[in-house]
Amino acid sequence: MDEPQFCLEVVTLKKLIFSGLVEGLTAPGSVGYFGILKGHTPFVSSLQSGIFTLTVTRGERETMAISGGFLLTDGNKVIVLADSAEAPDEIDLKRARASRDRAQRRIRESPPDLDVPRAKASLARALTRLKAAGAS
Amino acid sequence: MLGMREIRRRIRSVNSIQQITQAMQMVAVSRLKRAKERLRSARPYAEKIQELMESLAPSLPQIEHPLVAKREPLRIAVVLVTSDKGLSGAFNANIIQYAHRFIEEHSDKEIKLFLVGKKGYDFFGRRSYPIEYYLPQVSRDISPQEVKEISNSFVQGFEKGLHDEVYLFYTQFRTVMNTIPTQTKLLPIESPGAESQQGAAELIYEPSAEEIMNELLPRYIEAQIYKGLVESSASEHASRMISMKNATDNAEEMIRTLTLSYNKARQASITKEIIEVTTASEALKYARES
Numbered sequence: 001m002d003e004p005q006f007c008l009e010v011v012t013l014k015k016l017i018f019s020g021l022v023e024g025l026t027a028p029g030s031v032g033y034f035g036i037l038k039g040h041t042p043f044v045s046s047l048q049s050g051i052f053t054l055t056v057t058r059g060e061r062e063t064m065a066i067s068g069g070f071l072l073t074d075g076n077k078v079i080v081l082a083d084s085a086e087a088p089d090e091i092d093l094k095r096a097r098a099s100r101d102r103a104q105r106r107i108r109e110s111p112p113d114l115d116v117p118r119a120k121a122s123l124a125r126a127l128t129r130l131k132a133a134g135a136s
Numbered sequence: 137m138l139g140m141r142e143i144r145r146r147i148r149s150v151n152s153i154q155q156i157t158q159a160m161q162m163v164a165v166s167r168l169k170r171a172k173e174r175l176r177s178a179r180p181y182a183e184k185i186q187e188l189m190e191s192l193a194p195s196l197p198q199i200e201h202p203l204v205a206k207r208e209p210l211r212i213a214v215v216l217v218t219s220d221k222g223l224s225g226a227f228n229a230n231i232i233q234y235a236h237r238f239i240e241e242h243s244d245k246e247i248k249l250f251l252v253g254k255k256g257y258d259f260f261g262r263r264s265y266p267i268e269y270y271l272p273q274v275s276r277d278i279s280p281q282e283v284k285e286i287s288n289s290f291v292q293g294f295e296k297g298l299h300d301e302v303y304l305f306y307t308q309f310r311t312v313m314n315t316i317p318t319q320t321k322l323l324p325i326e327s328p329g330a331e332s333q334q335g336a337a338e339l340i341y342e343p344s345a346e347e348i349m350n351e352l353l354p355r356y357i358e359a360q361i362y363k364g365l366v367e368s369s370a371s372e373h374a375s376r377m378i379s380m381k382n383a384t385d386n387a388e389e390m391i392r393t394l395t396l397s398y399n400k401a402r403q404a405s406i407t408k409e410i411i412e413v414t415t416a417s418e419a420l421k422y423a424r425e426s
Contacts, residue, residue: 015177045342
């Protein structure tokens with residue numbers, strides 16, 4: 001069998017986060033998590049905030065918290081354009097907790113000017129970060 | 137010729153000017169280094185989003201999205217990126233002149249201004265152009281929120297039909313010596329590289345091509361704005377670095393000539409004193425002899 005690896009690039013507006021060969025990945029698509037292996041049919045998906053996992057070699061995994069963006073593959077390589085992508089050790093727990101609490105409070109109090117989708121998105125981002133960092 | 141005391145004072149003041157310009161030059165060098173780094177790391181995203189746009193291009197014409205809507209260009213929005221601080225040579229003047237020329241060429245249209253940076257506001261604020269939006273101060277490491285805010289300022293107006301075309305004016309950074317005022321058309325989005333790639337039409341979209349577009353197009357705009365801001369800040373620091381280097385060199389030259397004339401003045405006064413002494417003693421000798 002051929003090498004089971006394919007080329008993956010994860011970029012955000014500010015910088016290149018990851019570039020290299022991986023065996024597989026799972027990504028938080030906007031209609032649910034999906035996995036990609038080598039030879040996937042050409043495919044584009046939008047992403048929502050969630051945990052992005054990539055398998056570098058069998059058993060060796062990396063995770064990152066991403067929030068929104070796209071994934072594009074042509075079968076040989078995968079490009080991820082993320083709004084943000086952070087490895088667990090880069091996550092600012094204090095900030096994530098603060099923004100979770102703020103979002104929860106806003107949703108609970110629901111002032112008349114509340115932008116509901118935005119508050120929910122912000123809550124989802126904060127929860128993802130905390131989950132990726134393995135904290136609460 | 138100036139008096140010695142006068143010259144000494146001028147040397148001192150030129151010297152302190154030189155210290156300031158030299159410090160500014162050094163600051164500009166380190167900021168430029170960081171800006172270049174940012175420019176380099178912003179490149180992958182810009183390239184990838186372009187790639188994604190191109191691979192989606194074949195399906196773009198079938199999609200009716202408010203951001204691709206072509207209208208008769210009667211009202212034009214100009215987004216202009218300048219810096220907040222001066223002392224950067226012709227950097228701001230160049231980009232402002234460039235945008236001003238564009239505006240004058242389109243004087244039959246209604247122009248709306250969206251300004252980023254204080255210098256552009258200083259220039260256009262004094263003229264009778266409607267300023268729709270003004271962001272003074274972009275933070276040093278341009279945040280995604282700021283980019284979003286800038287893009288929202290004109291995207292919403294475009295969707296509502298308040299303006300028909302949007303152009304971005306910024307200074308492109310090629311090399312330190314070569315920075316170019318540039319314009320790009322931001323809206324309506326034109327499908328890039330329409331020569332459709334083979335097999336691109338077989339893409340599977342999730343959830344759907346239309347929703348992908350809904351998400352992608354605003355980000356495409358944001359990526360271009362971010363690039364504009366980063367390029368502009370690199371150009372600004374490059375330009376400041378050069379003009380401060382010139383100022384430092386000029387101050388050096390001025391100190392040299394002033395020191396020269398100081399030395400001449402000093403020599404002249406010494407010579408004068410010696411002449412006085414010798415004439416006096418000659419005169420005394422002459423008086424005694426006679």
